[in-house]
Amino acid sequence: MQAQSVSGESTTDSMVISARLIPVLSPTLKPFVLFTSVSLSYDMVDMVSTVDPRFEAYRIMNEVSGRRVVNVEMEPAEPPLDRLEPLVTVTVDADAREALEMYVKAAQEVCGKGFILDVAWTGKTDVSTEEFIRYVARAHTRMGIPPVILDVDQ
Amino acid sequence: MSLVASGLYLDTSVVISLIASESCHRDVKKFMEEAPKPHYVSTWTLAEALGVLSKGIKSGKSAPGYQLLRKQMVRVGSYLSQSEEVFNYLTERLSEWIAINGIEVCDDLVNNAELKVGSRSVKTFWVIRNACRSWRLGLA
Numbered sequence: 487m488q489a490q491s492v493s494g495e496s497t498t499d500s501m502v503i504s505a506r507l508i509p510v511l512s513p514t515l516k517p518f519v520l521f522t523s524v525s526l527s528y529d530m531v532d533m534v535s536t537v538d539p540r541f542e543a544y545r546i547m548n549e550v551s552g553r554r555v556v557n558v559e560m561e562p563a564e565p566p567l568d569r570l571e572p573l574v575t576v577t578v579d580a581d582a583r584e585a586l587e588m589y590v591k592a593a594q595e596v597c598g599k600g601f602i603l604d605v606a607w608t609g610k611t612d613v614s615t616e617e618f619i620r621y622v623a624r625a626h627t628r629m630g631i632p633p634v635i636l637d638v639d640q
Numbered sequence: 641m642s643l644v645a646s647g648l649y650l651d652t653s654v655v656i657s658l659i660a661s662e663s664c665h666r667d668v669k670k671f672m673e674e675a676p677k678p679h680y681v682s683t684w685t686l687a688e689a690l691g692v693l694s695k696g697i698k699s700g701k702s703a704p705g706y707q708l709l710r711k712q713m714v715r716v717g718s719y720l721s722q723s724e725e726v727f728n729y730l731t732e733r734l735s736e737w738i739a740i741n742g743i744e745v746c747d748d749l750v751n752n753a754e755l756k757v758g759s760r761s762v763k764t765f766w767v768i769r770n771a772c773r774s775w776r777l778g779l780a
Contacts, residue, residue, distance in 0.1 A: 564663045567704040573708075582716070604712060616728055618716045619709065623732035628740065632660045633705035633733055634696040640769055 539601035543574040550592045554579040572604045581609035586621035593628035647678045659737055672741050679743045686734055694726050741742045
């Protein structure tokens with residue numbers, strides 16, 4: 487089976503295999519809708535674990551976005567974010583404002599799941615810097631990320 | 641004689657402890673649910689919390705939220721001064737925290753003592769927020 491990814495690459499057999507795993511992990515998802523148009527850059531073997539942050543981030547953002555997730559990437563967080571790692575970036579097929587609204591909605595569900603959610607978008611950046619900060623601040627609050635770590639006596 | 645609390649006023653140290661808590665927001669929410677309701681916070685307290693949190697970030701303390709914001713801002717490609725970034729970030733975080741926890745804000749009388757956020761003297765949380773918005777829009 488072959489399909490075209492968002493980056494123009496052809497999908498491979500590994501994606502077909504991973505798509506077959508998805509119903510086991512989450513019967514509510516439609517795997518072929520996801521993977522026929524998605525280029526995933528991570529090792530699919532890890533997807534077998536139901537606690538994999540990438541899969542959980544995908545599930546949450548896919549629900550919120552109406553199945554518009556096009557990529558999921560995970561990286562270890564650097565200090566001081568390593569207290570809350572890892573950082574999972576989900577790219578959605580939307581402009582910035584819409585993606586950030588999805589991000590705020592998804593953030594509440596991410597709290598306590600053991601990873602930090604970030605969002606990227608494929609469309610235009612249609613928010614000002616101030617608006618961007620406001621959206622991100624709301625999402626951080628909902629995820630329970632402390633803005634700063636202060637000493638107890640402050 | 642029994643003493644019945646009609647609500648809980650959150651002071652600055654409590655606000656800061658809850659917002660800057662490393663525990664999950666749900667744990668904080670549980671604490672808030674168990675404490676006597678309604679919960680009140682004064683504008684003065686919010687201004688003071690804003691000042692302390694701002695000072696903490698600017699003094700180089702470990703700041704997971706702010707560092708993540710800086711990382712994420714690469715996507716919009718434009719930056720503000722650190723003061724504006726910190727101010728916008730923290731005011732929105734305080735506003736969101738108030739909203740999701742159902743806390744009532746009291747417009748109390750403002751203490752004459754000086755509070756500062758960066759180089760700015762702060763009278764109330766809302767006044768400085770509105771003033772900055774007006775300044776950005778060229779209205780001030």
